[in-house]
Amino acid sequence: MLDVAAVLEARQRVMEVARRTPLDYSYTFSDRTGAEVHLKLENLQRTGSFKIRGATNRIAHLTDEERAAGVVTASAGNHAQGVALAASRAGVDAKIVMPEYAPVSKVEATKAYGAEVVLHGVDYDEAQGRAHELEREEGRTYVHAFDDEHVMAGQGTLGLEIVEDCPDVDTVVVPVGGGGLISGIATAVKANNPDTRVVGVQAEGASAMAQSLRKGEVVDTDEVDTIADGIAVGHPGSLTFEVVRERVDDIVTVSDAAIARTVVDLLERSKTLVEGAGAIALAAVVEEAFEYEEGEVVVPALCGGNIDLNVLRNVITRGLVEDGRYLKVKTTLKDRPGALENLIEIIADARANIYGIQHERTSLDMSLGGVEVELDLETRGHEHVAQLIAELEAHGYEVEVLV
Structure with a gap:
């Protein structure tokens, strides 16, 4: 199982490519909730999300033969850009399969970071199928978005930053899709202080990890439906599930309406742009999806800021309606x-x-x-x-x- 030594080892590799993102005390959300809320602004990361951390560490572990053959992955957005930049910086050829419906802005950003983009299929599953075909046909290494210990260790460097910048943190709140980010963060946070609470948050329409924890085994959800597309995962990782089961204190869910309101609140009050997955951790705090005490030091991770402008327009409208x-x-x-x-x-x-x-x-x-x-x-x-x-x-x- 992933240990903190792997996260510490990943740090130097990750920091050669990724930024150390700010931790910002929020007067607005502290006043609103009664907690001391510090926002981890990972939306300001290179490529707009934390994915660059795990991708950088995974590619750093390629053998010489694997580096020569290149890497491949499937993604509709953040992971694509993270792998593209990490591979480019390492001098490794990268091929990214994206669904045909993927927003043009994300396709162009992935190309700009140096990867070859292959458009295939109507959804992520079809794109992933094609990526695995390329893996076999061309001998490339598949870079998984979350179910990989090197990826988890890279994501865990975000947890190291949190506990260093906020030593008295009581609760860290983390978005959960497949579980890579929270596995890495929980490993880093619990190694620093086992009493620090780690709470995961999923959308009500994409709650596979929460359901898996309740049943004690990995389960799939039949349908995924949420505006938080960055964590719209129907099947959690088997490796991440074991880490989450051992080190995460709780996983809660929030509605899309709450996510939309939080996107609008962050824009209006904090002048901070996030995607749905980037807002969900703070939404859980504001909506009191889990219990916390007056004055408790809470750090929600705003894990991404890559939101399509058409989606942003709809989310803003939804948030205004909810308010x-x-x-x-x-x-x-x-x-x-x-x-x-x-x-x-x-x-x-x-x-x-x-x-x-x-x-x-x-x-x-x-x-x-x-x-x-x-x-x-x-x-x-x-x-x-x-x-x-x-x-x-x-x-x-x-x-x-x-x-």
């Missing part, structure tokens, strides 16, 4: 002069801001003398939303909330 700050409604007006003006006046008097209006006169569900109107509104919280809807209904409007 009661965005509302999309539909109602019907009589098709006559002044009808829209009357509606707008009611909304303005209720102190809501109109982002957009859409008229629809051709709906088959509407009478010939009516106009269907959809409004995008900026609101000031859930109480304000309720007041606005009540005011519209009091004036005779039938209101359907769309978002």
Whole structure:
């Protein structure tokens, strides 16, 4: 099983490529939770995530023959970029298989880091199948995203930084997909102080590791569905499972809604951009998904910042809806002069801001003398939303909330 000696040995190799990322005390989230919250800003890492750490350490262990043959892996994002940069820095040829649907920004970033990108399949499983074919056909070494002791040891260097920069840490909170990151961090943290708690966090729609711990064996989930695509793993690693079972104190889950709210809060209050997987550890703290005491020193790992801009737009909208700050409604007006003006006046008097209006006169569900109107509104919280809807209904409007 992975030990702290392997993590310490990995450190020098990793630091030749990766950055030591900051640990930032958050007044905002400390005030909100009552804990002393220090954010581990791994979203500022090279390639935008922690994956560069494990990839660097794995490639450093290649034999001369393996280096000459090159490496291959499958990924839709962070692991791809980590392997690409680590291999390029080591002078090793890398071939990365990515699904055909992978965001163009991530494909181009992976190429820019020096790897050859092969687009194959509609999802990660098909891309991984092709990567293993290339492994056999070309004699390349497959670099696993998490179920590899060298990868886990490299990820564990993040844990070393946490305990050095925050010696009095009580609880470290870590995102969990396949388990590579938390295996490395837990190994480093528990070796420093066995009493320091390590809590893993998964999305409700991708909770394979949490389910595996409950059943005492590795189990697959039939379906994975979460906005935290960086930890959308349906099958945990067998090696990581053993480390997690021995060294992790608890694994909890949070909803996509909580993740979206935290992405928005970090952007707005901390000026910090993270992806869904990067926000989930802090979301667990804010949502009190596990118990902690007043004044407890808590370090959530913000493990990545690679979020596609289209996804970011949707996540921000979802977060605003969850906070009661965005509302999309539909109602019907009589098709006559002044009808829209009357509606707008009611909304303005209720102190809501109109982002957009859409008229629809051709709906088959509407009478010939009516106009269907959809409004995008900026609101000031859930109480304000309720007041606005009540005011519209009091004036005779039938209101359907769309978002």
